[in-house]
Amino acid sequence: MRRRQFSQLLGGGAALAAAPGLIGQAQAADPLKVGFIYIGPVGDFGWSYQHDVGRQAAAAQFGDKIKTTFVENVPEGPDAEKVMNDLANSGHKLIFATSFGYMNYTLNAAKKHPGVFFEHATGYKQAPNVATYDIRFYQARFVQGVIAGRLSKAGLAGYVGSLPVPEVVQGMNAFLLGMRSVNPKARLKFVMVNSWYDPPKEGDAAKALIDQGCDIITQHTDSPAPLQAAAGRGVKGFGQSTDMVKFAKDFQLSASVDMWTPYYIKRIQDVLAGTWKSGNVWGGFDSGMLTMAPFANMPDDVAAQAKATVADIAAGKNKVFVGPLKDQSGAVKVAAGATMGDGELAGMQWLVEGVEGKLG
Amino acid sequence: MSFFLVAFLVSTIAAATPLLLAAVGELVVEKVGVLNLGVEGMMLSGAIAGFATAHETGSVGLGVLAAIAAGMAMALLFGVISLSLQANQTATGLALTIFGRGFSALVGARYVGIPAPTLPKLHLGALSDLPVVGPVLFAQDPLVYLALVLLGLVAWGLRSTHLGLILRAVGDQHNAAHALGYPVLGIRYAAVVFGGALAGLAGGYMSLAYTPMWAQDMTAGRGWVAVALVTFAAWRPFWLLVGAWCFGALMYLSLYVQALGLPVPSALLSALPYIGTVVVLVLISRDARRIRLHRPAMLGQPFQTRG
Numbered sequence: 001m002r003r004r005q006f007s008q009l010l011g012g013g014a015a016l017a018a019a020p021g022l023i024g025q026a027q028a029a030d031p032l033k034v035g036f037i038y039i040g041p042v043g044d045f046g047w048s049y050q051h052d053v054g055r056q057a058a059a060a061q062f063g064d065k066i067k068t069t070f071v072e073n074v075p076e077g078p079d080a081e082k083v084m085n086d087l088a089n090s091g092h093k094l095i096f097a098t099s100f101g102y103m104n105y106t107l108n109a110a111k112k113h114p115g116v117f118f119e120h121a122t123g124y125k126q127a128p129n130v131a132t133y134d135i136r137f138y139q140a141r142f143v144q145g146v147i148a149g150r151l152s153k154a155g156l157a158g159y160v161g162s163l164p165v166p167e168v169v170q171g172m173n174a175f176l177l178g179m180r181s182v183n184p185k186a187r188l189k190f191v192m193v194n195s196w197y198d199p200p201k202e203g204d205a206a207k208a209l210i211d212q213g214c215d216i217i218t219q220h221t222d223s224p225a226p227l228q229a230a231a232g233r234g235v236k237g238f239g240q241s242t243d244m245v246k247f248a249k250d251f252q253l254s255a256s257v258d259m260w261t262p263y264y265i266k267r268i269q270d271v272l273a274g275t276w277k278s279g280n281v282w283g284g285f286d287s288g289m290l291t292m293a294p295f296a297n298m299p300d301d302v303a304a305q306a307k308a309t310v311a312d313i314a315a316g317k318n319k320v321f322v323g324p325l326k327d328q329s330g331a332v333k334v335a336a337g338a339t340m341g342d343g344e345l346a347g348m349q350w351l352v353e354g355v356e357g358k359l360g
Numbered sequence: 361m362s363f364f365l366v367a368f369l370v371s372t373i374a375a376a377t378p379l380l381l382a383a384v385g386e387l388v389v390e391k392v393g394v395l396n397l398g399v400e401g402m403m404l405s406g407a408i409a410g411f412a413t414a415h416e417t418g419s420v421g422l423g424v425l426a427a428i429a430a431g432m433a434m435a436l437l438f439g440v441i442s443l444s445l446q447a448n449q450t451a452t453g454l455a456l457t458i459f460g461r462g463f464s465a466l467v468g469a470r471y472v473g474i475p476a477p478t479l480p481k482l483h484l485g486a487l488s489d490l491p492v493v494g495p496v497l498f499a500q501d502p503l504v505y506l507a508l509v510l511l512g513l514v515a516w517g518l519r520s521t522h523l524g525l526i527l528r529a530v531g532d533q534h535n536a537a538h539a540l541g542y543p544v545l546g547i548r549y550a551a552v553v554f555g556g557a558l559a560g561l562a563g564g565y566m567s568l569a570y571t572p573m574w575a576q577d578m579t580a581g582r583g584w585v586a587v588a589l590v591t592f593a594a595w596r597p598f599w600l601l602v603g604a605w606c607f608g609a610l611m612y613l614s615l616y617v618q619a620l621g622l623p624v625p626s627a628l629l630s631a632l633p634y635i636g637t638v639v640v641l642v643l644i645s646r647d648a649r650r651i652r653l654h655r656p657a658m659l660g661q662p663f664q665t666r667g
Binding site for chain 1: 364367368370371375469471472473474475478566570571572573575576578579580611612615616618619620621623626627630
């Protein structure tokens with residue numbers, strides 16, 4: 001394993017020139033070299049951390065047969081393409097690009113290196129050597145919503161969002177639908193911080209929501225700051241991507257936990273066996289790619305209901321986005337009995353009735 | 361309604377505290393005629409030193425002291441280069457900021473994503489439980505009060521004490537001060553190190569109380585806002601407080617307005633504090649007389665003993 005600090009010394013710009021060319025040349029008969037690029041530091045204790053858990057598990061599983069490299073703090077811009085080219089040039093045959101904004105850069109790099117397999121997390125554009133993979137995060141959001149709907153005295157929860165992209169919109173909508181499944185009058189407020197990782201701003205966003213009466217906080221950003229800020233005000237909340245309980249022992253209700261490990265192991269196995277194919281995987285509770293941290297700091301009957309909801313979703317009995325669904329103006333977007341398809345979900349850009357505020 | 365207003369004020373005062381701490385330090389530095397643009401770098405050094413120390417020792421108090429010490433060490437570095445070696449102050453300050461950012465990121469790589477002990481909030485018994493004024497005035501963390509006390513001391517000290525007179529003399533006419541027998545360089549060193557201590561403390565406030573964790577570049581430009589505030593306030597302590605609270609409110613307002621659900625684009629709201637900085641600086645600089653009246657005459661000029 002080799003570790004690269006992408007923009008450590010001298011902050012952003014000055015370090016960019018340092019990354020390309022640093023990664024050594026591959027030697028013949030080497031183990032399969034697998035590269036990972038992360039948007040945050042592996043220590044963000046959220047999104048990138050959880051991808052790195054997957055990488056480490058794969059490295060442990062395959063032992064000498066593979067060699068993994070990761071590059072952290074890679075911005076979602078042209079530099080991502082440089083890093084991928086660099087990994088490909090240094091003999092990496094399988095590259096995992098783990099953030100939405102790498103999409104077009106991944107496709108460009110893949111075009112230049114037809115012999116290298118690329119995997120892009122949370123994107124929707126495939127190519128013969130580019131596969132995409134994602135987790136149905138919205139399933140966990142629904143479960144969080146059920147808990148929030150039961151526990152919120154004000155019937156009002158707050159959602160710290162990153163950017164108004166479909167994944168976040170799905171999350172907000174699913175959270176509210178979960179709340180309304182137990183409290184038909186529940187409402188949801190949100191704040192977008194325009195970043196995936198900016199702890200002071202994430203914390204401020206949580207405070208702003210609490211200051212306006214939200215008594216449950218959930219977050220769609222990568223640091224534990226919103227949960228910590230909530231705990232500081234005596235408000236309970238949810239962790240994101242990973243179990244953040246050590247940051248708020250008495251205030252974390254649960255957390256959506258991303259489990260990339262099974263996917264990474266399978267795809268590396270495919271390359272080793274020569275059976276790798278492009279495709280699109282969108283795994284939920286049933287695939288083991290999405291789990292929830294232990295339900296805590298809530299009454300037993302609420303925890304039991306949360307567990308039952310997880311089971312229903314995993315068994316396919318609850319599809320979350322099932323009509324009738326109305327948008328904020330009250331217009332019916334999904335007819336009674338109809339279920340939204342994956343294609344519609346992937347492009348979701350409208351908010352359900354009960355979510356307050358405008359996108360954009 | 362009063363609940364919302366109180367909550368807003370509590371959050372604003374907390375958001376303004378790191379700005380106020382760093383700006384009070386920079387005010388003293390500029391009053392003796394030195395321009396240190398390295399506030400952001402000193403804050404980041406203080407933030408990581410405070411966090412790392414609190415994590416390793418388990419003591420928040422030691423963390424706060426380490427934050428102050430780190431800011432002082434950075435300021436001393438600035439002093440050696442710009443005061444003793446007489447390098448250009450603007451360039452040295454910029455270099456200090458760049459160095460502080462990189463250095464804190466390097467040291468901080470080990471401390472990302474781990475918890476540390478947090479500075480507890482004060483609870484002053486019955487006072488904190490008073491309606492409205494209780495939570496606003498009497499239930500913040502101790503550094504919020506310390507910032508206000510320091511501001512008061514500095515304002516009083518500069519205006520009404522002999523020491524303040526000496527400091528101002530050094531900043532307004534260093535040759536005269538030297539002729540009177542005052543150690544100009546020594547006084548400037550002391551002021552610069554004092555400014556560093558407060559910048560370091562402001563950084564420590566960020567990583568130990570405001571957002572109790574370490575993240576690269578977590579001060580997010582607050583050091584620069586502090587430098588701008590000193591000019592905004594035209595070197596007058598009371599206006600520093602007004603400015604810090606205005607900017608604290610503006611930074612917080614951009615998120616608060618979003619949560620209200622008003623149809624304003626979030627990207628525009630995020631830019632609000634920075635647009636506000638530009639507007640304020642433009643308005644200030646229109647009144648050249650006011651700037652001339654209050655600006656330390658020797659600001660940014662090196663002092664050399666002759667003969």
